[in-house]
Amino acid sequence: MAGSLLKYGMAFVPDPGEADIVVVNTCAFIEAAREESRETILSICDLKKEGSCKAILVAGCMSQRYKNNMQELFPDVDAFIGLDELEKIGEIAEQIITGDNKGLVEVSDEAVKLYEPEFPELVLTGGPYAYLKIAEGCNHKCSFCAIPSIRGSRRSRSLDNILSEASRLLENGIKELDVIAQDIMAYGKDIDNGVGLPTLLKELSSLGGDHWVRLLYGYPTGVTNDLLAVMAENSVICRYLDIPIQHSHPDILKGMRRAETADQLEDMITRIRNTLPGVALRTTCLVGFPGEEEEHFGHLLDFVKAMRFDHLGVFVYSPEDNTPAFDMKNVPEREIAEERRHELMIAQRDIVDEKSQELINTEANVLVEQFHPEDDGIFIGRSERLAPEIDGEIFIRGTSEEDIGKFIKVRYIKQLDYDMVGKKVE
Ligand code: SF4
Incomplete structure (x- = not known):
């Protein structure tokens, strides 16, 4: 999007208060993300009323998911674009800045595109790191998750295209490539050439120069021995894995339609730690899923304490339209789910303290x-x-x-x- 805006002669300013046009890139997979998106859009609408901003363009998952309601919800926004219309952003921005095309909604029914950066790439992270997106969409069917219905089925980028983007980033001073997708472990499964994440990582490691490659967001059962062997052999690949487990109790995992069991998860974590000594593991858990009783939560709490993850994120379940879990009964009260979240975070705090103390003087x-x-x-x-x-x-x-x-x-x-x-x- 930044490349397309540049192509149409736009320049970037650090403060929305100085901009003629503000682009809000939204998230919409759970209620908390929608709330944040809503608040941001409304704060920019206030800027527009105060006169400093001439036009607002809303992009991202919220435009895609709620294409039929966005105009009504945000009448002061000038244009909404979906996930398959990103390359039109420069053209649309130019139109709305002059006051034409008010209330434009350009959102396709389904997200099917796979983008390759065809414009000069701009890294907006503000640091010497860049996100390297290797695939789009997800073929898993986790019962609580709206992402596949928003972003579509998995489509992997070609190895050559990823490597040429990575090379350009490194040539321009980037020192850390953060590999992302909805599930990086499934990279290449939709391309019939035998290329998977281990091959991609080998190639990324051999690009030369002084850099790191970090793996973010991988479905736990996708951690293969091949992958661990490549990580162990290449010091360029950070000893870090982000593998969201969501839960540990078999009944809850079954309700979530996640393939793994607690035993498999434990074996996987042991396998990772044995192959990659010193590895840092991040995971995410979901509490308050339909049917989660104290016993199920206790199982998760014990599991988290026993596994001693280095980093933990905990979300409270958010019932999402058009997901199988939406109609499930026995959703724990919000207050109880929040308490469970808090309890997990307190337990994790002790683990973080212990691990941090172990690092001192190293x-x-x-x-x-x-x-x-x-x-x-x-x-x-x-x-x-x-x-x-x-x-x-x-x-x-x-x-x-x-x-x-x-x-x-x-x-x-x-x-x-x-x-x-x-x-x-x-
Ligand atoms: S793997 Fe992640 S993105 Fe895919 S359906 Fe499950 S939770 Fe959603």
Whole structure:
């Protein structure tokens, strides 16, 4: 979208208050995400009323999912585009900025496209890392999840296209490629050439230069021995895996239509840790799913305590239209589900404290990313154990501006909640 806007002569400004046109890219897979999208759209509508913004364009999953209602919900928005209309954004932006085409809705019935960056790529992360999307859509049928109905079935990008995008990013100074898809483990299963995630990772590792490759969002049962072997052999691939388990109790996993059992999950985690010593594991759990009783939740709590994940996210179940779980009975009260979420996070807090203490006085390779905004002389970076935006950070002493965008050796000094403080090792 940024490339298309550039092509139509738009320039980017850091503050929406300075923009002639504001693009809101929305999320809509659960109620909390919709609420955030709604609030953002309405705050931009206020900007428009105050006169600083001339036009608003809403893109993303919310436009796609609620294409028939968006205009009514947000009458001050000038245009809505769906997931298959991204390359039209420059043209549409140009039209609406002049006041033409008010209330335009360009959303196809179904998302089927697979985008390749055909414009100059812009990395908007603000750091020396970039997300590398390897596939779009999902073929799993998790009963609670609206994503396949919004983003369509899985379609994988070709190996050549991914590698050429990755090369361009690295040539332009990117130091960390964050591999993403709805399920990265399923990469290539829809292309009949035997190329899967292990092959892709081998190729990404051999691109040369000084970089990291990080794997985000993988369906747990997709972690194969081949994949672990490639990760073990290539130091470019971060010893980090993000594998959302959602739950551990067999009855709940069955209700969620997830293929795995708690035993399989435990075996998988042991296999990963044996093959990749020191690996950092992130997972996500869903509490308050229909039929979740205290006994089921207790099972999950025990599992999380026993598995000692390095990073944990917990969501409360959100009933979603057009999903099999929507009509399921015995949904725990919201308050109870929130309490369960809290209880899991408290248990995880203890695990994080223990693990952080174990790191003190050890050393790690750290990617220096930016100045500390409030503390002169302190810089912020991440080790391979920390993914951008979602995990903690490392506050580094004894380094300088010249190290931004470079890997340096850091010794951990102390823990600061979910973050760490460290000192550059000369
Ligand atoms: S694997 Fe993830 S995106 Fe796909 S259906 Fe399940 S929860 Fe949704």
